[in-house]
Amino acid sequence: MDGQITYEAIKNGDIKAFEALFREFYPSMCFVAMRFIGNQEAAEDIVQEAFIKLWEKRTTYNDIPCLKTFLYVSVKNLCFNHIRNKKNTIDYTSPEAQNKEVIFKNHLIEEETYRIIDDAVNALPPQSKKIIKMHLEGKQNKEIAETLNISVNSVKTLKYNALSTLKHSLKDYFYLLILFLAEK
Structure with missing residues (x-):
């Protein structure tokens, strides 16, 4: 529905x-x-604040092409602000606080890893990227070959070449791609 609900409508005050x-x-x-x-x-509270800010400042933005992305970034920034503000009051030596910090860092690392791998895959030639x-x-x-209407040998060759390219472009991160492939 993001495509149907336009920023223009919200900017014009369409409640x-x-x-x-x-x-x-x-x-x-x-979530x-x-x-x-x-x-x-x-x-x-943070999500409500993001929506309230969008409504209150709707006339100050020129354009927001994707409202979902805008809201995601707003919520993420407000979460960071919340964590930063609580940092002064939380006992970071407690095991619970340290565990939350580790979980949060792991989440950020996971997101960054996906972004790095996705960027490297998107840089491949179109057919290799699809494969x-x-x-x-x-x-x-076999399923890839049927979908793309090419031979299984072409799929194998293109996949091999793509993985070689990814190994070079990802360098130290290539082992992460191997882990993702092993999960499949």
Whole structure:
């Protein structure tokens, strides 16, 4: 529905469009906030604040092409602010606080890893990129060949060449790609 609810409608004060946006994305944004901060009540407050800021500042932005992305970034930034502000009051020597910090760092590392691998895969030639993405989705060579209307040998060759390219472009991160492929 993000494509149907336009920023233009919200910018012009269409409360029904804003309510529809809220209903559609509030639950998923709460889930995102919850992953960052681990407190349901605070996560809900943060998401509500992101929506309120969007509504209050709707006339100050020129254009927001993707409302979902805008809300995700807003929620993420508000989560960081929340964590930074709580840093002064949390006992970071407690095992619980240290565990949350480790979980949060692991989440950020995971997101960055996906971004690095995705960027490297997207830099491949179009056919190789399709093959690697289909392979990462768990598809077998025969299924890939049928979908792309090429031979299984072509799939194998292109996949081999793509993995060689990825090994070179990812350098120290290549082992992470191997882990992702092993999960499939």
